[in-house]
Amino acid sequence: MLVTxxxxxxxxxxxxxxxxxxxxxxxxxxxxxxxxxxxxxxxHKLFHxxxxxxxxxxxxxxxxxxxxxxxxxxxxxRFDYIEQLLExxxxxxxxxxxxxxxxxxxxxxxxxxxxxxxxxxxxMHNFKCVRTFLVTVRRAWDANDLMGLMRRIGVTPDEVxxxxxxxxxxxxxxxxxxxxxxxxxxxxxxxxxxxIYQTMIHYLCRREDFDQAFTMCKxxxxxxxxxxxxxxxxxxxxxxxxxxxxxxxxIVALAESRKPPFYSGYLASMQSMLSGQ
Numbered sequence: 001m002l003v004t005x006x007x008x009x010x011x012x013x014x015x016x017x018x019x020x021x022x023x024x025x026x027x028x029x030x031x032x033x034x035x036x037x038x039x040x041x042x043x044h045k046l047f048h049x050x051x052x053x054x055x056x057x058x059x060x061x062x063x064x065x066x067x068x069x070x071x072x073x074x075x076x077x078r079f080d081y082i083e084q085l086l087e088x089x090x091x092x093x094x095x096x097x098x099x100x101x102x103x104x105x106x107x108x109x110x111x112x113x114x115x116x117x118x119x120x121x122x123x124m125h126n127f128k129c130v131r132t133f134l135v136t137v138r139r140a141w142d143a144n145d146l147m148g149l150m151r152r153i154g155v156t157p158d159e160v161x162x163x164x165x166x167x168x169x170x171x172x173x174x175x176x177x178x179x180x181x182x183x184x185x186x187x188x189x190x191x192x193x194x195x196i197y198q199t200m201i202h203y204l205c206r207r208e209d210f211d212q213a214f215t216m217c218k219x220x221x222x223x224x225x226x227x228x229x230x231x232x233x234x235x236x237x238x239x240x241x242x243x244x245x246x247x248x249x250x251i252v253a254l255a256e257s258r259k260p261p262f263y264s265g266y267l268a269s270m271q272s273m274l275s276g277q
Contacts, residue, residue: 033058037065043076050085060094063103067110074111082111090120095127162190163199170203178203179212194225202231210238214247221254229266236273248274 033053040046050069053059073081086104094100101124108117157165162185169178182200185192197220204213213235217227226232232255239248252270255262 034062034065037069041072043073043078043081046072047078047081047085051088054085054088055092060100066103066107070107070111079111079113082107082113083116086116090127098124101127157190159193159195163195166196166199167203170199170207175203175207175209194220197225198227198231201227201235205231205234205238208238210235210242210244214239214244214251217251218254221251221258224259226255226258226262229262232270233273236270240273245274 033056036049037046037053037059040049046069050059059065069085070082073079073085086107089095089104090101095104101120105117105120108114108120162181166178166181169175169181178200182192182196185196197216201213201217201220204210204216217232217235220227227235232251236248236251239245239251252267252274255270256267261267
């Protein structure tokens with residue numbers, strides 16, 4: 001099963017390899033590196049070619065070259081070479097980027113080197129990168145892959161990772177993925193939290209999906225997990241603007257039952273907003 005998966009990965013990488021090589025045409029002296037890696041099938045030569053280019057920016061920024069190389073080395077059962085190459089990368093400046101460490105974890109996972117993937121995950125703080133980066137389109141999917149790997153090997157993603165993945169998909173323009181992950185957490189028995197609800201409600205409001213934000217806010221408040229005052233006001237304003245006053249009143253009623261209570265001035269402002277004053 002591992003070999004089949006790796007072959008699929010290799011086919012995927014091959015399709016994308018030339019596009020990155022073409023994009024690098026502005027640096028013709030470096031372009032052959034990717035071409036040489038792609039055409040080299042001898043594991044020993046492939047290993048030394050990759051290792052000698054460990055600091056080559058063109059290679060570092062081409063994640064498909066990493067996936068393709070690891071795939072072929074794993075197919076040749078040269079897991080010792082994979083370990084040497086990836087551990088070497090962890091000693092270089094690029095390892096201070098969290099997205100790069102996520103890549104290494106994922107590569108270890110795809111090669112079936114689960115203990116190495118786990119060790120790298122738990123060593124993240126040693127690389128002076130903390131899990132608080134702003135997720136881009138590519139990193140959102142990388143983080144999602146990491147969550148999948150963690151589930152397969154029995155590690156529960158922590159709150160910081162979950163919030164970042166959800167936030168990342170919203171910012172990357174994939175709100176449906178964020179909602180899918182949130183629903184999957186509850187379905188699979190993961191513990192949600194006030195921060196996870198806050199993230200979902202806030203970004204749903206920003207996308208003007210006030211119906212779904214209302215449902216989640218109501219559910220969160222009933223657990224005594226209250227979103228920030230700013231998020232509550234954003235939701236109330238949206239519900240009012242779209243003529244959903246009854247839903248807005250329901251949120252205010254729940255806000256009034258908060259323990260400990262909201263500051264009285266905030267509650268007065270909420271009531272004033274609904275009355276149109």
